[in-house]
Amino acid sequence: MSNETHEKTGMSRRDFLGLASLGAAVISSLTVLAGTFRMFKANVRYEESTKFKIGKAEEFPAGTVKKLDDKGVFILSKDDGIYAISAICTHLGCIVNQVDWGFQCPCHGSRYNEHGKVIGGPAPRSLEWLEISEAVDGSLEVDTAKSVPVGTKLKLYA
Amino acid sequence: MRNRFFLWILFLSGAVLFVFTLIAAYREIAPEWKRYQAQYKEQIIKLAKDDATKKKAKELVPAVQQIYLGTLNRIDRCMSCHMGVENPMMANAKLPLKQHSGDYLKNHPPDKFGCTVCHYGQGRATNKKEAHAATRDTHWDFPTIPLKYIQSSCTQCHDYEMLSAKGYDNIAKGAKLFMEKGCRGCHKLNGIGGALGKKLDVVGSQPIAYFPMRFVEGDRNTYNWHKQHFTDPRALVPESEMKINVKPEETDLLATYVLSLRAGEMPKDYRRIKGTQTVEKPDEGEALYRMFCIACHTTGKDSYFDEIFNRTIPAIMKPAFLKTADEKYIKKVVEDGRAGTQMTSWKATAGGLTGVEINNLIAYITKDRPSAKPERFDFAGFKTDLKRGEELYNIRCALCHGKKGQGGEGFLGLNLRNPVVQGADPEFLAITVRDGRSETSMPPFGKKGVGFTDRDIADVVSYVKTMSKKK
Numbered sequence: 001m002s003n004e005t006h007e008k009t010g011m012s013r014r015d016f017l018g019l020a021s022l023g024a025a026v027i028s029s030l031t032v033l034a035g036t037f038r039m040f041k042a043n044v045r046y047e048e049s050t051k052f053k054i055g056k057a058e059e060f061p062a063g064t065v066k067k068l069d070d071k072g073v074f075i076l077s078k079d080d081g082i083y084a085i086s087a088i089c090t091h092l093g094c095i096v097n098q099v100d101w102g103f104q105c106p107c108h109g110s111r112y113n114e115h116g117k118v119i120g121g122p123a124p125r126s127l128e129w130l131e132i133s134e135a136v137d138g139s140l141e142v143d144t145a146k147s148v149p150v151g152t153k154l155k156l157y158a
Numbered sequence: 159m160r161n162r163f164f165l166w167i168l169f170l171s172g173a174v175l176f177v178f179t180l181i182a183a184y185r186e187i188a189p190e191w192k193r194y195q196a197q198y199k200e201q202i203i204k205l206a207k208d209d210a211t212k213k214k215a216k217e218l219v220p221a222v223q224q225i226y227l228g229t230l231n232r233i234d235r236c237m238s239c240h241m242g243v244e245n246p247m248m249a250n251a252k253l254p255l256k257q258h259s260g261d262y263l264k265n266h267p268p269d270k271f272g273c274t275v276c277h278y279g280q281g282r283a284t285n286k287k288e289a290h291a292a293t294r295d296t297h298w299d300f301p302t303i304p305l306k307y308i309q310s311s312c313t314q315c316h317d318y319e320m321l322s323a324k325g326y327d328n329i330a331k332g333a334k335l336f337m338e339k340g341c342r343g344c345h346k347l348n349g350i351g352g353a354l355g356k357k358l359d360v361v362g363s364q365p366i367a368y369f370p371m372r373f374v375e376g377d378r379n380t381y382n383w384h385k386q387h388f389t390d391p392r393a394l395v396p397e398s399e400m401k402i403n404v405k406p407e408e409t410d411l412l413a414t415y416v417l418s419l420r421a422g423e424m425p426k427d428y429r430r431i432k433g434t435q436t437v438e439k440p441d442e443g444e445a446l447y448r449m450f451c452i453a454c455h456t457t458g459k460d461s462y463f464d465e466i467f468n469r470t471i472p473a474i475m476k477p478a479f480l481k482t483a484d485e486k487y488i489k490k491v492v493e494d495g496r497a498g499t500q501m502t503s504w505k506a507t508a509g510g511l512t513g514v515e516i517n518n519l520i521a522y523i524t525k526d527r528p529s530a531k532p533e534r535f536d537f538a539g540f541k542t543d544l545k546r547g548e549e550l551y552n553i554r555c556a557l558c559h560g561k562k563g564q565g566g567e568g569f570l571g572l573n574l575r576n577p578v579v580q581g582a583d584p585e586f587l588a589i590t591v592r593d594g595r596s597e598t599s600m601p602p603f604g605k606k607g608v609g610f611t612d613r614d615i616a617d618v619v620s621y622v623k624t625m626s627k628k629k
Contacts, residue, residue, distance in 0.1 A: 014161070014162065014165060017168075018165055018168075020169060020172075021171075021172035022172075024169075024175065025168075027176060027179075028172070031179045031180070031183050035179075035182070035186065038186065043222040044222045044224040044235070047226060048226045048228060049225075049226060053244070053267070134214070136211060136214050136218065137242070137244045137245030138211075138247075
């Protein structure tokens, strides 16, 4: 009957059942626990993505400057590559204008040189250079959450 | 014995829980969209022409793709599966990875417009069934719209002229049909139209619950409802009195048009409207007739017994009618309607037509008026006898017009109790009784017909004029 010890393994049927169900319960609990911790990391958030597409590389020929007002970014294209500079003044967050010698904030007169380095006014820091990359579909992407060292330019392959 | 029983219970419940958690974990780890993103990655690596693209494709990490559209109050995650919509490399790929057709995305970047603003569907869903929402168990009012109706989304921002110029003329064609098939005879749009049918102002945004879906064939959604309702209204709404006179291929155009009548407005910086965006009210007589009258009165040349209304619809443009009916009488009918029938009142405070428009309409209706005037009757010259009139009426008129003059529904003759007949000039009524209405069921009762004397006619008419007081 069931109480008989198995000849080879030395384990009774009752012990096997007990262990098996205990094991199932432990694995299930661990999985549930793992799932619970997984919930702390959201797949997506209810907010605008910091990464956005700005169009194909052809739309930014060398020597052009494009200002994306609603995103607060300048896209500058030079012979040696394309780069993005934040247009948000580091003082109080106004959108800066481009002028002959660099960038000027219309609100409190902060001034930045052509590389976004602060050269006057109340601004505490320089304008950030933002990461610009090429997506697999061939369009350029800017991520306002990722800043890059001044002078980092994306060289276009095309 | 007892111990073993509980061990079995523990074993079984443990196993069931185990299986369910495994399924839940699998669904969490391997959702539908991850499969498509893996396919996308694989295809890009295969199709990549240069190493840089290949390298980037290899770096792709599966993630829910989301477009957050604050101003449109939408969140679209469609691109979690439709990865290739913006990628020219995927032009020949299979759905869902295929590139978006045409060059629509050039002027409508998904970052700004998303997908559901044109295509409908549940943007926040992350699996096909719930995102496309075709079946009822997804409880979504606007499933992805079939492409044959997709142009109904364009008018949210564009006018008919611009769309037609680019070849997207389904709505403009549908709007033309709407104007020429007399839909507004029963349905109000922008406050103008008849009162028999429902208002159409935001019918394209009405939820599924607004429509009786019971008899819809196929998926029960508003798109199929409109299409099938234009094909046969009474198949979906058995008690409907709607008249429909369109070719089968025109039902799609009309459905596209009514689906474009939506609630709410797109934000200003999305709109590009310069020309017409909805049907206007014409002021020219023939166009007015087509917009408001043609559904019931058809050509206006022949009266017919309508099976659905269960009454005769008069031929208002026939010379025989126009010979006796003067402008004043027709204008009264148009302005006040005929109470108790389907004929609506069209004055500014009801149907919404201005005096000028009614005059233009009447000028069109009466264009075939014969120049010969009917012979005068001179009703005022008779001293009438109501009692005699009642006797004559009961013998001669009651069969068609009813004992109480109720006429209309189920009778060959029309209702004589309604305000228009009661308020009409007795001279006009007497001439009608004397000469009849040729080509209708109303015979001439004068000397040339039944043989009434003028005195008989005057008595009957005077009796008829008192009928509204009869119980």
